[in-house]
Amino acid sequence: MKLTRRKLLATSSSMFAVAGLTSMPAFASLTDDAITELTGGAQMSEGGVSLTAPEIAENGNTVPIGVDAPGALEVTLFADGNPVPNVATFKFGPLSASRSASTRIRLATTQNVIAVAKMEDGSFQMAKAEVKVTIGGCGG
Amino acid sequence: MASGVKPRVKVPKKAAAGDTITIKTLISHKMESGQRKDDDGNIIPRSIIHRFTADFNGENVIDVAMEPAISTNPYFQFEAVVPETGEFTFTWYDDDGDVYEEKKSITVT
Numbered sequence: 355m356k357l358t359r360r361k362l363l364a365t366s367s368s369m370f371a372v373a374g375l376t377s378m379p380a381f382a383s384l385t386d387d388a389i390t391e392l393t394g395g396a397q398m399s400e401g402g403v404s405l406t407a408p409e410i411a412e413n414g415n416t417v418p419i420g421v422d423a424p425g426a427l428e429v430t431l432f433a434d435g436n437p438v439p440n441v442a443t444f445k446f447g448p449l450s451a452s453r454s455a456s457t458r459i460r461l462a463t464t465q466n467v468i469a470v471a472k473m474e475d476g477s478f479q480m481a482k483a484e485v486k487v488t489i490g491g492c493g494g
Numbered sequence: 495m496a497s498g499v500k501p502r503v504k505v506p507k508k509a510a511a512g513d514t515i516t517i518k519t520l521i522s523h524k525m526e527s528g529q530r531k532d533d534d535g536n537i538i539p540r541s542i543i544h545r546f547t548a549d550f551n552g553e554n555v556i557d558v559a560m561e562p563a564i565s566t567n568p569y570f571q572f573e574a575v576v577p578e579t580g581e582f583t584f585t586w587y588d589d590d591g592d593v594y595e596e597k598k599s600i601t602v603t
Contacts, residue, residue, distance in 0.1 A: 416565040433563055437529055441563040444572075447554025451514040451573035455556065458565040460527065 385434035389470055392430055393478045402479030403429065403471040411461060414487040420456035423471040423479065429455070430472075435465025462490045499523055503584055505598040509576050513602075517548065517555075520569045521586050521594065527562035543568060543594075545587040551580035578602050 406420035421429045421444070431441035444455045461467070464486045471479045504518040521543065528540025542562055548555040555574045574582075579602045586594040 420571075436563055438561055438563065440561045442561060443559040445554075445557040445559075447549075447556060449550050449553050449555045449575050449577075451575045455558075455570060455572040457558075457568065457570050460563045460565050 383434060383439075385432050385439040385468065388432060388439045389468070392470060392472075396478050398470065398478045398480045400480055400482075402426070402473060403469050403481040405467065405469045405481040405483045406456070407467050407483040407485050409484075410486045410488070412488045414461040414463070414490045416458040417461050417485060417487070418456065419459050419467060420454065421469045421471075421481075422452065422454035423469070423473075424453055425474055426453045426471040426479070427474055428472045429453075430470050431459070432468040432470070433459065433461055433465055434468065435461065435463045437462065441467075461485055461487045463487055499588075499592070499594055501584065501586065501594050501596040503582075503596050503598050505582055505600055508601050508603060511577060511602050512575060514573050514575055515600070516571065516573050517582070518569070518571045519546070519548070519584055519596075520567060522567050523586075523588075525562070525564060525566045525568060529562065541589050543586045543588050546570060547585045548572070548574070549583045549585075550574060550576065551578070555582075576600055576602055 403421060403423040408417065411417040423429050426446065428443055428445040430443045432439045433441050441459050442457065446453050467483050467485055469481045473479060499522060501521040506515050509515050523543050526538055526541040530538050532538055540562060542560065544560050546558040546560060556572050558570060581597055581599045584596045
């Protein structure tokens with residue numbers, strides 16, 4: 355086969371496309387893995403959860419985070435820039451009032467905080483917020 | 495690390511039946527993440543509180559699974575419904591096997 359410039363471009367770009375597709379799972383971050391483990395790969399929609407986080411956190415050691423998810427059974431928090439993405443899981447019991455909770459978390463660097471809520475009907479809702487961190491909170 | 499661990503909980507003393515009340519809890523704990531290194535470069539082993547639960551008269555309000563990303567002196571704020579007069583039990587579970595417990599009673603009028 356005579357290799358023309360046009361052919362070479364076409365084949366190489368298609369090869370890149372295939373490589374890109376197949377290697378996706380390997381490149382998926384720890385956070386995506388952790389979320390998939392939680393949801394079993396189910397589709398998530400946004401809107402059912404509200405996540406309260408500061409836009410800028412001066413100290414990554416204590417970043418106040420609040421979640422509010424009406425009708426949720428449990429809410430899991432992830433921080434995608436931390437060495438371990440899982441942060442906490444809140445399971446709401448029968449006497450829980452508003453399905454909301456707030457706490458303080460550590461963030462290593464500027465990153466996204468993700469809240470995934472498991473609703474009563476078994477579906478999942480998510481919310482995401484970027485927090486800029488001036489001083490990281492993981493020591494070293 | 496079981497020294498100097500002191501739970502503090504804020505629960506209103508009175509409420510009306512079926513009311514929603516806000517509860518704030520704090521426990522003093524280092525929450526050593528297992529990521530830090532000491533001066534010689536050795537990793538300081540993880541030592542955190544990994545679970546926190548709040549119950550009212552035996553019924554669960556909230557059950558939190560905690561990872562090292564929770565800050566020093568873990569703080570939680572949440573809301574509960576109080577159907578009758580009773581007692582809240584707050585329990586923290588340490589990595590080293592210790593269990594810290596705090597009780598608060600509330601009068602429902």
